[in-house]
Amino acid sequence: MPRKSNTRAAQGAGSIRQRSDGTWEARITIGTNPGTGKPDRKSVYGKTQAEVRKKMTAIQRAVDAGTYQAPDKTTVSEWLDEWMKTFCAVKVKPLTYSSYEVAIKNHIKPAIGALKVQAVKGVHVQKLYNGMTAAGLSPKTVKNVAAILHKAFSVAQKQGMIQVNPCDAAELPKATQKEIKPLTDAEIPLFLKAIAGHPMENAYALCLFAGLREGECLGLSWSQVDFEARRITISQQLQKEKKKGAKYYIAPSTKSGKPRQIEPPEIAFQYLRAERKRQAENRLAAGELWSNPYNLVFTDEMGGHLAISTFYGHFKKIAASIGRPDARPHDLRHTAATVAIASGADIKSVQDLLGHATASFTLNVYAHSSDQMKKDTASRMQSYYDNLTAKKA
Numbered sequence: 001m002p003r004k005s006n007t008r009a010a011q012g013a014g015s016i017r018q019r020s021d022g023t024w025e026a027r028i029t030i031g032t033n034p035g036t037g038k039p040d041r042k043s044v045y046g047k048t049q050a051e052v053r054k055k056m057t058a059i060q061r062a063v064d065a066g067t068y069q070a071p072d073k074t075t076v077s078e079w080l081d082e083w084m085k086t087f088c089a090v091k092v093k094p095l096t097y098s099s100y101e102v103a104i105k106n107h108i109k110p111a112i113g114a115l116k117v118q119a120v121k122g123v124h125v126q127k128l129y130n131g132m133t134a135a136g137l138s139p140k141t142v143k144n145v146a147a148i149l150h151k152a153f154s155v156a157q158k159q160g161m162i163q164v165n166p167c168d169a170a171e172l173p174k175a176t177q178k179e180i181k182p183l184t185d186a187e188i189p190l191f192l193k194a195i196a197g198h199p200m201e202n203a204y205a206l207c208l209f210a211g212l213r214e215g216e217c218l219g220l221s222w223s224q225v226d227f228e229a230r231r232i233t234i235s236q237q238l239q240k241e242k243k244k245g246a247k248y249y250i251a252p253s254t255k256s257g258k259p260r261q262i263e264p265p266e267i268a269f270q271y272l273r274a275e276r277k278r279q280a281e282n283r284l285a286a287g288e289l290w291s292n293p294y295n296l297v298f299t300d301e302m303g304g305h306l307a308i309s310t311f312y313g314h315f316k317k318i319a320a321s322i323g324r325p326d327a328r329p330h331d332l333r334h335t336a337a338t339v340a341i342a343s344g345a346d347i348k349s350v351q352d353l354l355g356h357a358t359a360s361f362t363l364n365v366y367a368h369s370s371d372q373m374k375k376d377t378a379s380r381m382q383s384y385y386d387n388l389t390a391k392k393a
Contacts, residue, residue, distance in 0.1 A: 016052055024049050026056035030063050072161055076120060077113035079161070080104050083152045093251060098242035103145045107132060117153075117161055122169025125149065129170060139175040146172055180365065181326060182335035183208075190322040200306070200314055202275035203298045207329060209271070210264035211336030211353050214329045215239055216253050218306050220297045225272060232268075234355060235259030238296075238305055248305055250294055253355070260355045272297065337366055 016026045024046050029039045042059065046052040074082075084104070088097060111128040112120060128149075132142045150167040157165055183191055191208070195201040207217050215237035224233040237253045240246050253259070275297060282301045283290045292303035300306060312329055319327035333354065340350050351362040 016049060016056065018049070019045075023047055024052040026052040028056050028059050028063070030059065072116070072118055074117050074161065075113065076115050076117055077109050079117050079156055080108065080113070080152055083155055087155055094241055094249065095239050095251065099144070100148055102242060103148050107145050108149055117156055120153075120166045122166050125166050125170035129172060133173045138178075139173045140178075142173055143175065146170075180331070180334045181324075182331055182338045183324070183327070187322060187324060188335065188339075191318070194318045194321050198314070198318070200298070200311060202271040202278070203306070203311070204315065204318070204329075204332065205271040206268055207332040208335055209268035210262060211333045211340075213237065213253075213333060214308065214311060218296075218298055218308065218311060219250055219253070219294075221295045222276075222297055223295060225297065227269060227273070229263075230266065230269060231261055231263050233259050233261050238308065240308055248307075260352065262353050264353075334366075337362075341366060 015028065016024060018024050026044050026046075027041050028044070030042050044052055044055040044059065046055060084097075084100060088100060092100065108128070111131060112124050115124060125146075129142050129146065132145065133139075146167065150165065153162065153165045153167055156162050188208070192205070195204050198204070203217055206212060206220075207214065210232060212220070212234070216234050219236045219238035220232070220234075221236065224235065226232070234253050236250050238248060239251045240248050279297075279299060282299070283292075283303065286302050290303045292299055294305070296303075296305055298306055315327075315329045316325070319325060337350055337354055340353060341347075345353075347359050347362055350366070351359045354362065356362045356365075
């Protein structure tokens with residue numbers, strides 16, 4: 001014969017009852033249902049009265065403290081898919097969106113994707129970071145993944161899914177500044193000789209003399225070049241989607257979308273004039289087949305944009321020919337910065353040339369170059385004091 005339900009309230013609780021099957025139930029009011037205006041209640045169950053009383057007390061304390069979280073079975077994988085679809089698709093730039101997809105697929109989901117969002121703790125996130133580091137990934141890569149995960153959990157927090165962001169309880173691996181390797185004073189003439197006559201000679205030279213990123217160089221439009229004022233406006237870059245069947249597109253050159261103006265040395269404009277002449281000859285030869293819809297400075301024989309992979313591949317062969325197989329196109333930008341600093345340019349000017357967000361970042365990257373500036377400053381100060389001493393004598 002089934003046991004009758006004991007609906008008598010337990011002493012001191014008033015909302016605990018024994019069910020017909022012998023188990024116990026506690027019902028707690030956790031707020032008001034916004035739709036009906038009626039009390040929103042939650043039930044917890046246990047084998048003994050003491051067990052459910054303990055659960056009920058814990059929930060009551062959380063409700064009073066404003067930290068109670070309604071149970072949610074959404075997994076990290078499910079939430080990341082929703083976050084990308086709803087919060088990133090219309091807000092994030094295509095290249096950034098693609099990088100999010102890669103990080104989520106390759107790193108986040110395999111490590112914590114099966115966990116419920118509410119179950120993720122700092123230790124889980126820490127193990128993710130540790131695993132990436134143990135796999136040989138750079139601190140920068142870990143940092144990028146951490147930024148994505150933190151953003152996703154921040155939105156989950158705003159949506160009321162979680163009370164705290166578990167990423168805040170994890171520590172990133174110590175970042176180490178990667179040593180930059182610009183071309184030396186002896187290698188610069190060798191490089192210029194090696195690119196002479198190459199189809200991409202003028203593009204490589206512009207990166208060297210103006211400090212452009214390769215995407216900024218390949219995405220540069222003639223409308224951004226002012227020969228009279230000897231000024232170049234950097235406002236866009238050529239980028240390629242990071243997915244199968246990826247296409248090229250023109251994107252803003254900075255996160256803020258604000259252009260920067262630079263005034264490189266005259267030699268940069270000499271190479272630009274040479275490119276303008278070369279392009280005019282190609283256009284004449286191509287005739288009606290010529291197509292340069294973005295009015296790009298650097299194009300192939302038919303007016304099409306250059307491929308980033310081709311630009312990189314040819315550079316590596318050229319670099320190897322002068323004894324620098326380790327060099328990358330980005331090292332031309334580093335070379336421009338170090339040359340500017342060595343020639344006496346102040347850090348603020350170098351920051352403006354490179355388009356860095358802060359001068360401190362420029363100083364951090366080119367600390368080795370600023371050492372020479374410190375020595376020059378010390379030398380100038382010594383000369384000043386020597387002159388003062390000489391006058392007194």
